[in-house]
Amino acid sequence: MISVGGIGRAFHSAAGELGMLTTSRLIVDEVFAAAGEPGIVELRATLGRRYAVLDAVAAARLAGSPTPAPGPEAVATALRGATSLLVVGVEADALDALLPLLGGTRLGVLAVSELEVDWARCAASYGAATEVVPAADWARWAGRRAALLTFLYGRRGAATFVVPAWLRVSGPDVRTLFRTVLGWDVLGRPPDVYPRWLAETTVRDFSTVVGDA
């Protein structure tokens, strides 16, 4: 039997800084290594309803097809020509894979989250030049050669799920302010349970969507 309180606390503490998917993959891997499939079943039964991404990753593991790390090549291609990139939300695995492909692109991370985040350390994880961008300053990153990126947690028709911080920047005029408004679907499947901690939006927010449909 696993300590549900302990795992939930670790998830809540890490998800803001590592991202929902990265934290879920990490926790599912560790629980699987320590307690096998029964541990994953228990994890899903106890924490799945609270954390939809964790539930989806656990379900994929039980189905025998663990959620893969996000592939960054298509995203790098979509961002070609951009000289600055503002990221809304964090997914450590995805960004770690993407950044080496972006060369000298200026990187900013929007400092808005429902979860606890040490933004200075979070930004430092992606290189000393990464900037923490306060919520009020996001528009300063707009421009002809600027890109805006957020992570999608599955799609259902035209609907998709994003971190609530996205709602602070999205709007009908935003697509005209940036060269590329990119949605990167890192989960690849819609959540099976109500996605608390996520917000629903439409893929029409984005000029480009990358990732499994």
Added chain:
Amino acid sequence: MTAPQVVLTSVLLTALAAQALIPSHRILVILCGAAVAALVASLGGVATTAVLFARVPWDVILILVGLGLLTEVLASTRVFGRLAVAFAVASRARPRRLLLLFATGMYLVSGLVNNLTALLLVLPVLLRLLRLLGVDQRFASWTLGALLVACNLGGAATPIGDFPAILLLGGGRLAFGEYLMHAGPPTAAALAAFLAVTTFVVRPDRAADDDVTVHRVALAVLRRLHRNVAIDRPLLIGALVIECGLLAAWLLVPRESGIGPELICWLGAGVALLLRPRLGEALVRHRVDIEAVLYFLGLFVMVGAVQASGVLDEAARHLAAWDAPASVRLTAFLVAAALLTGLLSAGPSMAALLGVADGLATAYDPVVVYVGLALAVCAGSSLFLTAATSGPLAEMLTDRAELRDQQGAVVRFGFRQFLPVGLLGFSVILATALGYVLLVG
């Protein structure tokens, strides 16, 4: 006592008490106290301000600044954060191992570098792990408290670890090797005894969560959070080579050569800063601990004025004239020093008592008196959370970390939570100091 003696002693005691009661204004209190002391000394014909400034042990201040800058160079390599993660990984997040490894690690680190900087970089990692583990109030209090006691002991273990020892080294009262040889073993013994009592008698981990899965997850999260923290190896190697060179020079270069420990420190810090000139310039401009420099400058002026009035010499003469066995007199002095340090903190207490110790050192083995005093001051600085500068820092960082136990209750670390740890640390270290004096003296 003459009128200037009474007034100067009152100014010193009032300033020391006020800075202990209002730590947020301690620099202002000490600097104002120093100005008043200089005025009284001038008007009373005790000493002019120029004389008081000439008596300031500038070599001690130079060593403080030099070691501080050397620590900043080491901190720039990000080695302390990596060390903290390494301690956490080595502990496998098991509560007892966690306490032992972090305490022992901080003891070793504090002997070589400024423990405030080291604590500032190590503590956030430990606090993050404690938060991930959801430890209870008791375990958190004892773990954080043990860390502070270990820092104090590490600072007293070497002549460059903390201000009291630096004062002995800078003043030429003890040679580097002499202090190291006499203070190192008792502090290590005190740490071992403190950790043994904590681990086997207090057992703060007895209610801790023993779920291996939680431990695995907590460690995996911690490692992932610090995944891209890379050590600047060339700078680290350079800084370590310089630190080793400094230790060798302090040990081997005789004072008679005219090259004192302060000059060795100055040269070493200069070379360390030149390793990365741009970084070095930035550190000199922005990271010199000017707060500590002003604090100790004010303190030295006040103590210098009291010393010039002859009060400290008289106190030492009274102690020497006390009709009691030598061991009893020294024991009484050390117990009083430890208690006074608990109230006033280590820097002021050491600066004020050193004059009395100088008097005692003419009657007893000076090494025993000075090392005994350093150990007693170390005991006192472990008594209350406010007695060492690292205490309020740990309190602030813990508040910011918003620790919670498994039931969601807030876990705090303040004066009250530290007190049981402080009482144990105080007792063990003072007993070690007295044991050292009785055995070696």
